[in-house]
Amino acid sequence: MDILEREQYLSDLLDQLTQGEISIGQAVYSLRKDVTGLRQDQFARMCKISLRALRQVEYDQGNPTLQTLNNIFKLFGMRMGVIKCPPN
Numbered sequence: 001m002d003i004l005e006r007e008q009y010l011s012d013l014l015d016q017l018t019q020g021e022i023s024i025g026q027a028v029y030s031l032r033k034d035v036t037g038l039r040q041d042q043f044a045r046m047c048k049i050s051l052r053a054l055r056q057v058e059y060d061q062g063n064p065t066l067q068t069l070n071n072i073f074k075l076f077g078m079r080m081g082v083i084k085c086p087p088n
Contacts, residue, residue, distance in 0.1 A: 006035060010076055018083075025060035028072055032058070035076065047071045 001009065013030060016022045022030075032043045044054040049071050056062035057072065069080045 001035070009035065010078075014078065023060050024064075024069065025058045028054075029058045031072075031076055047075065 013022075013027055017024070017027045032038055032040070036043060036046075038046065040054055040058070041051050044051045047054065049068050053062075053064060053068050054072075057064050057068065066080055073079050
């Protein structure tokens with residue numbers, strides 16, 4: 001995928017994540033497979049997290065720390081944060 005396709009892919013994925021259409025685990029899995037093409041062990045090493053932590057994130061299990069999630073997302077120019085929700 002070229003740089004423009006990658007930027008569009010990341011933007012679309014971020015929109016899906018923000019709208020609650022996909023889970024954090026699904027987003028991470030998509031980023032790893034579709035953008036990097038790396039195996040879990042390679043990607044975990046690149047993110048400086050354990051393989052177990054990556055597996056738990058991808059399968060929406062456990063309770064990952066903010067640091068773990070940021071280690072993953074920062075590779076793609078993103079980070080976890082708090083956003084203001086509209087009133088009910």
